[in-house]
Amino acid sequence: MVSSPPDPAFLECLANRLGPRGFTADPADIDPWTIDWRGRVRGSAVALLSPADTAEAADIVAMCAAAGVPLVPQGGNTSMVAGATPPANGSALILSTRRMRAIRSISAADGVAVVEAGVVLADLHDAAAVHGLRFPLSLAAKGSATIGGLVSTNAGGTQVLRFGPMRALVLGIEAVLPDGSRFDGLSALRKDNRGYDLRQLLTGAEGTLGIVTAASLRLVPAIGRRAVAWAGLDSPQAALALLRRLEAATGEAVESFELVPDDALDLVIRHIPGSRAPLGGAHRWHALIEATAPQGAADPADALGQVLGQAMADGGVGDATIAASEAQAEALWRLRESISDAERADGMAAKHDISVPVSAMPDFILSARVAVEAAFPGTRVIAFGHLGDGNVHFNVRAPAGIPATGAEGMAWLAETGAAVSRMVNDLTVAAGGSISAEHGIGQTKLAEYARLADPARLAAQQAIKAALDPRWLMNPGKLVPR
Helix, strand or coil: CCCCCCCHHHHHHHHHHHHHHHEECCHHHHHHHCECCCCCCECCCCCEECCCCHHHHHHHHHHHHHHCCCEEEECCCCCCCCCCCCCCCCCCEEEECCCCCCEEEEECCCCEEEEECCCEHHHHHHHHHHCCEECCCCCCCCCCCEHHHHHHCCCCCCCHHHHCCHHHHEEEEEEECCCCCEEEECCCCCCCCCCCCHHHHHCCCCCCCCEEEEEEEECEECCCEEEEEEEEECCHHHHHHHHHHHHHHHCCCEEEEEEEEHHHHHHHHHHCCCCCCCCCCCCCEEEEEEEEECCCCCCHHHHHHHHHHHHHHCCCCCEEEECCCHHHHHHHHHHHHCHHHHHHHHCCEECCEEECCHHHHHHHHHHHHHHHHHHCCCCEEEEEEEHHHCEEEEEEECCCCCCCCHHHHHHHHHHHHHHHHHHHHHHHHHCCCECECCCCCCCCCHHHHHHHCCHHHHHHHHHHHHHHCCCCCECCCCCCCC
16 A cells, blocks of 8 residues: 655656646645544645646546656545545545536436536526526535545435435446546436446445546426425324325425434524524424425425325314425525534534335334444434435534543544444344445445445445455545455
8 A cells, every 4th residue: 555655756747747737746735635634533634636637637537647646636525424535644635526527528418428537516406597408416525525525425405315326327427437537427328238237326425436527417307386394293204194194195295304303403492593493382393395396387385285284183283384485495494404514512422324114114213323322321312314215314413511622522533432323233134224324335334334334235335446456555444445
């Protein structure tokens, strides 16, 4: 494994190839990109490479492959698992795709957008809207997350319930493989039976098998009408029962169904200015629901209101409200999207992005919470998120008074948080689940993944990595245990 920084003469060759806009060795320019999104993992790099197009990216990869220099692909640097953070020894260079921001084409006839890796998700949303279309994936970091990173991590978000994760939306990929060769797979064929699917292999590979430089993405018709509701419930089981009732009554109209416990809502109201509870009275659990319809279709609020009314009448729902305006709808969504910020303001937490079978999730949330809080007195579990696709953020808050930043908080995370995470991961795997539902493995989950993953899965991943990247130069120390 490479452990020393690249030779200065090699860096000069890269600088000559890329020019001043594509190459920098200035520590002030590089430093912000050497720390992960959560501010917990810091790496080091002696140069930041920013190709303007796929040809420059291919040349960089080929030159680094010949010289044995590792590369860390990076887009918006929004990884929650330090998946785009370079190693601390300075051996790797950062390859940023942020200059590759062209939206090459949008076809309303095909329902396809071809975009480069550095395109910011929010910009794609805006560009699709001009054509009466939308890209049906959204998440809190949409203003900085880039398409290349979203593809490479198989990102999820709030609309997985209806449209699936990034893997379901990627119709084609252009990438530079570890030897510098270019894979041109952008043709958005709905049927293609030519053996191994490199598009799917590269999606979710976290940059360990090459650099995604562009993607063909599925677009769908723009929303004609949407209805956003908030319901108060007694339990996660009641929430799942409500979701099934909504699906039976509205078909695929329900795009998002987010589970929020009362203590998470309380944190938001306490720490986020302007927040207020959407319902009167006390409710142990809440569900944020969004249903949509295309232009010309019936207003989904009618069906949503009918189901919620019936559920309130028979006791399945304690109370509910439907947003009467876009402003009210956005206010409801802000409550859900502010949970992480509110949690951070309140103190340190060991965070987990897990999934189990959907039918098992309600019982898992309750039983795992009891087990963890009993094993680690003073901790407080908050489990929230995408109940409909079996994915919740199972966060274990440190005892009251331990801050999210500073030496005390980091000491708790290192000493107790690691044991907490080990227990949560064990419980998740025992329930037939995954320790990474949508954030990836990156660096921070690598050891636990190696401990818990099925040996056959690990062996296959290692064999694929060794075949395509025999010197293990692409995004070292991420995803694939060595």
